[in-house]
Amino acid sequence: MNQQKLVAAAHKAKQNSHSPYSRFRVGAALLTRSGKIITGCNIEVSSYSLTLCAERVALFKAISEGHRRFEAIAIATDLKEFVPACGACRQALLDLAGNIDVILCDAKKRTKKMRLKDLLPMPFDDSLLHHS
Numbered sequence: 001m002n003q004q005k006l007v008a009a010a011h012k013a014k015q016n017s018h019s020p021y022s023r024f025r026v027g028a029a030l031l032t033r034s035g036k037i038i039t040g041c042n043i044e045v046s047s048y049s050l051t052l053c054a055e056r057v058a059l060f061k062a063i064s065e066g067h068r069r070f071e072a073i074a075i076a077t078d079l080k081e082f083v084p085a086c087g088a089c090r091q092a093l094l095d096l097a098g099n100i101d102v103i104l105c106d107a108k109k110r111t112k113k114m115r116l117k118d119l120l121p122m123p124f125d126d127s128l129l130h131h132s
Contacts, residue, residue, distance in 0.1 A: 003072075003074075003103060003111070003113070005037070006029050006031050006037060006072060006074040006103065007029070007074045007076065007103060007105050007109065007111055009027075009029035009037045009039050009074065010027045010028055010029040010039070010074035010075060010076035010103075010105055011027060011076045011105065011109065012027065012039070013027030013028060013029060013039035013040060013041045013054065013058075013076070014026060014027025014041060014054070014076045014077070014078070015027070015041075016041040017041040017042050017043075017054070018041070018042070018043045018044055019042055019043075019044050020044060021044050021046070021048070022044060024042070024077070024078075025041070025042070025077065025078050026041065026042040026053065026054040026055075026075065026076070026077050026083070027039065027040070027041050027054055027075075027076045027077075028040045028041070028053075028054035028055045028057070028058040028073055028074065028075050028076075029058065029073065029074045029076075030055075030058040030059060030062050030070055030072075030073045030097070031070065031071045031072045031073070031074075032062060032067045032069060032070055032071070033069035033070060033071055034067070034069075036067065038058050038061050038062040038065065038067065039058055039061075040054045040055065040056070040057030040058030040059070040060075040061055041054045041057060042054045042057070043057065053085070053086060053088070053089050054075065055073060055075060055085045055086075055089035055092070055093060056088070056089050056092050058073065059073075059089075059092055059093060059096055059097060063096060070097040070098065070100050071100060071101065072100050072101035072102070072103060073085075073093065073097070073100060073101075073102055073103070074103040074104075074105055074111075075102065075103070075104055075105060076105040077105070077106065077107065078107050079106060079107055080106055080107055080108065081106060082104035082105075082106055082110075082112045083104065083106075084102070084104060084119050085102070085119065087120075090116065090119055090120040090123075091120070091123070091124065093116055094116055094117075094120055094123050094125060095125070095126075097116070098116075099115055099116050099117045100115075100116050101113055101114070101115060101116075102114055102115070102116050102118075102119060
């Protein structure tokens, strides 16, 4: 995986953020196992509960284009701190992408890499749905 290329794609996707209310821009770049990068940005609407995070935009876009296997996701913001995915995105990523690498990117383009299960240590997953 070319981590620098993935991080650059996340920062570029952030430029397309539609965040007129929070002014909190987020870009995400999801790497498929075939090497394709699918990007997304956060998209806000006046009814905040209908807003979509960059991570889910990238993930759902990838799924809708037929991708089912993933390696990593990079998440970029304008903050000086590393910002992890929200709980809803963590759950969606775990369900649809598995325990992939998560690369957090700050405004200075520094990175921090971890596994998704480190961000979601006690997940609700399909193993809980299959009891006899």
